[in-house]
Amino acid sequence: MSRLGRALEDRLALRAPLRHALRRLFPGSWSFLLGEVTLFSFVALLLSGVYLALFYRPSLAPVVYHGSATSFAGATVPDAFASVLALSSDLRFGLVVRRFHHFAAHLFIASLLLHAARVYFTGAFKRPRELTWWIGLALFALALINGFTGYCLPFDLRGGSALRMMMTTLESVPWIGGWLATLAFGAPFPGHAILGRLYIAHVFIGPALLVIFIAAHLYLVVRLTHTNYPGLGRSDRTEVGARMWPDQTARSTTLLFLVFGTIALLSAFFPVEAVAIYGPFQSVSSYAPLSPDWFLMWIEGAFRLLPGQLDFHFLGANFTNPFYGAVLLPLGVFAACAVYPLVDARIYRGQITSEHLLEHWTERPFRTAFGVTGLLFLVLLSVGARNEAMAASLSLEVWQVNVAWGIVTVAAPSTIFVIVLAALGWLRRRRARSMPAEYQPPAA
Amino acid sequence: MDEEQNVFETRPPRRGYAGGAVVALAVAIGATVWAYVEYVGAARVSLLALALAAVCFGVAFTILLAFRSAFAFSTVQAPRPTPTPTEAPIDFGVGARRGFVALLGTAAASLIAIVLLPLRSLGGAPRPTLHATAWRRGVRLLTVDGAPLRPQDLAPGSATPVVASTAPDDANSIAVLVRLRGSPTPRAYSRICTHSGCAVSMFRTAESQLVCPCHYSVFDAANGGEILSGPASQALPELPLTVDADGFLVADGDFDRPIGPRCG
Secondary structure (H helix, E strand, O other): OHHHHHHHHHHHOOHHHHHHHHOOEEOOOHHHHHHHHHHHHHHHHHHHHHHHHOOOOOOOOEEEOOOOOHHHOOOEEEHHHHHHHHHHHOOOOHHHHHHHHHHHHHHHHHHHHHHHHHHHHOOOOOOOOHHHHHHHHHHHHHHHHHHHHHHHOOOEHHHHHHHHHHHHHHHOOOOOHHHHHHHHHOOOOOOOOHHHHHHHHHHHHHHHHHHHHHHHHHHHHHHHOOOEOOOOOOOOOEEEEEEHHHHHHHHHHHHHHHHHHHHHHHHHHOOOOHHHHHOEOOOOOOOOOOOOOHHHHHHHHHHHHOOHHHOEEEOOEEEOHHHHHHHHHHHHHHHHHHHHHHHHHHHOOOOOOOOOEOOOHHHOHHHHHHHHHHHHHHHHHHHHOOHHHHHHHHOOOHHHHHHHHHHHHHHHHHHHHHHHHHHHHHHHHHHHHHOOHHHOOOOO | OOOOOEEEEEOOOOHHHHHHHHHHHHHHHHHHHHHHHHOOHHHHHHHHHHHHHHHHHHHHHHHHHHHHHHOOEEEEEEEOOOOOOOOOOOOOOOOOOHHHHHHHHHHHHHHHHHHHHHHHHHOOOOOOHHHOOOOOEEEEEEEOOOOEOOHHHOOOOEEEEEEEOOEOOOHHHOEEEEEOOOOOOOEEEEOEOOOOOOEOOEEEOOOOEEEOOOOOOEEEOOOOOEEEEOOOOOOOOEEOEEEOOOOOEEEEOOOOOOOOOOOO
16 A cells, blocks of 8 residues: 555655645535535446446337336337336336435435525635636536426326427427427427437536536535634634545535435335326326425426416517516526626625625525525425415416416515514614624724 | 634534434435335335435435544634735736737637538528428318217317327327317317417316316306406417318318417
8 A cells, every 4th residue: 555655655745735725614504514425426327327327218219118127028119218117117226226316316406505595695605706606607507407307208108298388388489489499399399309419418528527627516515615604713714624634525425425315215205107107108198186396396387377478479489488587587597607706796895894604594684585586486486386385276277377376476575575574673773773883894 | 914813622422423324324224124025116115215215314424424533623723725916917928919809719710600501400400390280171080099980979068189190190180179168169279288288288168268287267158268367368279160061170271370378
């Protein structure tokens, strides 16, 4: 071992930089581990995804299924669907790995969301870390897109319907929609090309971009140092935390296996064999209730809640519901997140005294109110994606629920915005009054 | 300030980690054995996943135990190694030579153009293929099992999907045949929702409404597929019907408007 170390040192002279890297500090708060959970679920996704990719066939060609899934014995189904069935029913560990991949994806996006929320509400995106935030947003978008392509691939009724909506979404882009749809699908729906293209997007382009952006994100985290919650010994010139070696290495590797274990535990207790329940996609069929995965429910909610009366024709182009719900809404949400650091810097100009210390959410009324409003809006939209369930339980027509829930979806976040802003503003003024003059923040 | 200023050491007990590792190992072995002795199918899958989880947790405990045996855990306060910006930004030394940027820009633009050209081969022109159907005057309506239909085959107050006899697999041509209560003849509508392209697969008999279960667009089957509510903004295209010499239902032309969602 020491000879190997000697040999490497003679050639690469890594001792000094490595020693420097291993002495870097990592903050102790649990909330800093959310990003690591995201990273480790991505590792879980890569590992299980490579295994699944060995058995999946991205083809729509009809084949006769001869396997142990008895409900499809002798049935003619798309090859992709048959390969997922075979993976789930005929392969010794296939279903374990499929479930593992499924829950890794859900944990990846959920922890990404929590990590982003922590960064947002503590102001960790502020100068000099805007670039880290923007790369994180790109990662979020990529994660959502890869989640979507992933659940389309089995070409079950749910995936196929989602693909149909993706084509509609492309088609709905004003002026160029028709070209986008035919360039993506090659032909009228479903065509023969789409699954092959989606497969490449899901197993190569998406993961490659994710890896590149994750590397950039981590580079910036290391380069700019971690933020710290305010406290004894923490300032712009000093930081407090655990050394990369041995403390943080112990914590991170432990966390890696805790994440894997949690994903495996979810796979054990929450079976996902929905592919066989939905059956293969057929153009004559649809299924009710049909919902995307939870992380895309907000888009589905917009599809359902926005009435057809909003559609209009302008300069030879049609502006329609799918364009609002699946193009404008996501663009708007991501644009709002992207410009927010600049807005925040303007609003709190002169009040932000530290680059590296985090702020408490009660200290920044507008930031907190805006974040809570945005999250609530997306949650309410997502709940709107189950308008048929609300209608059934209230014995109403779906359109009546749409009107009522549409009002709630707009009114509740606006109300919350005003309430949070007012309450935190009051709290801030009260604190300022009760603080001795020498602790008062410098005037703006 | 080259060295750290403060180090706080803690030594959590080791026994918990060792116990956790042992329990995890026992669960892993137990679940695997149980999976193969007792179960097949989904239950075995769940137990194998449980065993996998136990192995992962066991590894986590073992790693903690190993580190804990070798080191004390410590919290450290140290100088923050932030990058220090210099007064002058990076200078690549091309400042006055504006031709440099222009030439590089031209090179990049040509490269992008030549890379974009092959993308054209990904798909054909959108019109008319996106909304083309196989329905022509005289094309028979078939059930999804391939049987031709007579007007009276469909019970009053029911609906069934139909395909074009000339192109039974064409997704654009799929239609729904409905026979309203108290009506002697059926009517046919496109089965592709004009909102986002799902199959309009629900029929409310009492109200004569066709409903898309994806986003709940509601169309009036008694009145040319007009929109009653929901996110769709175009009526459901209707297929004109007639009967051929053998008494089977045939199309009397294409749908009265383009099928499916409109291009933007």
